[in-house]
Each structure stands twice: as structure tokens, then as C-alpha cells.
Amino acid sequence: MRPKYLVLISAAAETCGVEAFSRLLAEALGGRARTAVLGSGFGAVRRAIAASDAVVFNFPIVAWKKKLLASGLTALLARVMGRDVVSVLHEWLALDWKRRIVLMPVVLLSNRLVFSAPEIAAEFSGTRLSGLLTRDRVVIPIPPNIAPEVVPRPTVHSARLQEMRAAGRMILGQFGSIYPKKQSGLVLDVAARLLGDGHDVGVVFAGSFIKGMDDVEAQFFARVEALGLRDRVIVTGFVAGDDELAGIFEAVDVFCYIFAEGLTARRGSVLAAALSGKPVVVNAPEHDDALAHHRLFLRLIAEGQIHLVPFAADIPAIAEAVIAAKSSAHSILSAEAEIATLWQDITHRLDGPAAR
Structure with a gap:
């Protein structure tokens, strides 16, 4: 049976590429995914985790200074509840060191690491932190973050x-x-x-x-x-x-x-x-x-x-x-057909070794 996911997002109205990917990933997973706003409330997040098999974090997160504890506590809660933690890393060494410190607890708690490009996987593998973590890692192809083939609207x-x-x-x-x-x-x-x-x-x-x-x-x-x-x-x-x-x-x-x-x-x-x-x-x-x-x-x-x-x-x-x-x-x-194929590849790889 294919896993159900909780994809953590932010409440941002103006989305960056990472945030857009988080939301589009949830859409691509369809009925197998729900979303929750990171740091929105312990009770709501706990119930959402309980209804899922795995929790997905996409990093770097939006408004990270306001989420210093929320991401780590959410990952710890997921592991205590027996759920998998999946971290999708879109950057690593290019991040400010303070951001990496915030992300490290979640990365350490992750069962699976997903990288947005082979360069990021190589950067991470060259760090001391890499030796402490799971070997269940995969690189995924990142799609564009806009809808394909829409009707242009003049501005x-x-x-x-x-x-x-x-x-x-x-x-x-x-x-x-x-x-x-x-x-x-x-x-x-x-x-x-x-x-x-x-x-x-x-x-x-x-x-x-x-x-x-x-x-x-x-x-x-x-x-x-x-x-x-x-x-x-x-x-x-x-x-x-x-x-x-x-x-x-x-x-x-x-x-x-x-x-x-x-x-x-x-x-x-x-x-x-x-x-x-x-x-x-x-x-x-x-x-x-x-x-x-x-x-x-x-x-x-x-x-x-x-x-x-x-x-x-x-x-x-x-x-x-x-x-x-x-x-x-x-x-x-x-564009529509090509992007759909990309998302099929992404969800296949996200599901882990059994799906690959």
C-alpha cells in the first residue's frame, strides 16, 4: 500500500520556489496527502500526523527565524508517533550557517533524504553530518512551479x-x-x-x-x-x-x-x-x-x-x-504532459526503495 503523507507548508501569501514545490507536491500526491501549516498548533498537527504515514519537510523554509523550534519539534513528534520523516533539501552549503543549525534537528530525525539536484547531494555527502544519517537518499527532478498552458491575461x-x-x-x-x-x-x-x-x-x-x-x-x-x-x-x-x-x-x-x-x-x-x-x-x-x-x-x-x-x-x-x-x-x-510525467517520477521516488 502506498504511503499517505503530511506535507508541511507555510502561511506565506507570496511563495518562493521551495514553498511552491511543497504545495504542488501535495497536489501531485492527490488523495494520499494533506497539508498543515508549520507551527500552526500542536493539536492540529498531531492529528494530521496521526492520519499519515510520513511527514515531509521542504527546506529552506519560509520565515525560518519564526520557526526555530517548530520544525524540530514536529519532526520529533512524528518519530515518537512512529511516522517517517522525509526531508527535501533544495539547498545546503549555500545556506547561511544559522539556517543549517535550525534544519539539523529535522535532518537528523529523517528516515529519508531527498535532494533537488546531484550537486546538493554531493555537498551534503561531503559534510561530517552526512556520516550520522540514513543512507536512504534520492535525487528528484524539480519541475517548474507555475501551471502549464494557461490562457494569458494582459496586465x-x-x-x-x-x-x-x-x-x-x-x-x-x-x-x-x-x-x-x-x-x-x-x-x-x-x-x-x-x-x-x-x-x-x-x-x-x-x-x-x-x-x-x-x-x-x-x-x-x-x-x-x-x-x-x-x-x-x-x-x-x-x-x-x-x-x-x-x-x-x-x-x-x-x-x-x-x-x-x-x-x-x-x-x-x-x-x-x-x-x-x-x-x-x-x-x-x-x-x-x-x-x-x-x-x-x-x-x-x-x-x-x-x-x-x-x-x-x-x-x-x-x-x-x-x-x-x-x-x-x-x-x-x-508543457502539461511533460510536467505530469515529472511529478509521476517525483512521487515514485518519494515513496522510497519499494517503489523504485
């Missing part, structure tokens, strides 16, 4: 972008939160290069700045000014509706990402952009096996939806790739 931002395109301006895009490790500012450098080469270009960032990093937004717009891109850059802020995102994606000519670690399977924002039907230019993975477990990434690359540039490609090379991608031909996959 002020999408209308402005369509006006730019109608006037002959090429729109370079990026989807997802804006923060230093994502190197979103390098897309501005690509835009400046294209502009210098005589291309009329604009840039849209469909997302918001990460809260708690006080200087990120100011530094970003200072760079916009320094590169002469004023009136060419739009930052939408958090976009709640998938239909609104689809309207913005519809106005983009080419998406562009330049990651310090190259493309990895954790970049759900790249998947979402590619499944919109628009080409995506991104630097190649640093490690050859980074995408081996993720059939959808491999297929999107093989069919020309994702255009890889060399891992250490410079700005001029990326700008050239953007122009080439804009006019390239590619097949468009059925």
Missing part, C-alpha cells in the same frame, strides 16, 4: 512590453527572484552589449527582489543607470497569477540566464521560461552529469528550446547567442 506590464515590441524593440527576459547569486545583473550587461551593437533592446525581470538584502535593489538600479538602460528595464515585482505571468512571457523574445555554477536542475525558472515556447539562452552546466536525472531539461536542450553557451562564455558571446536564438526554429513541447 500593465505585458501591455507595455507589447508596445515596445510593436515599435521594433527586442525584449530580453528573465523570470524568478532577483538576488546576487543568480547574477541577474549580468543580463543587463548583455542588454548593454546588444544596444551597443545597434540592437533596440528592452529587458523585463518577471519577479521581485529577495527581501532582507537591503542593497540589492539599489545596486541593481544603479547598474541600470550606469549602463544607459533607463526606460528600457521593467521589474514587475511579485506576480501572483500564472495567467499574468503567461501574458508577460508572451511579450518576451528571448530569455537569458547566466549562473555562477552554470545551469543546474534546480533552476525551475529556466524550465518555466523554456516551456513558455520562447527560446532560453543559458550557460552550460559546470558538471557533465548535472542534468542526467532530469529528462525534461535534456529534452528541451536536444530540441533547441534551451540554447547552451559555454560555461564560462563572456558577455559578447552570450549576446551573439541571444540574437541567434531569437530567429531559431524549435519544436514546442506539451
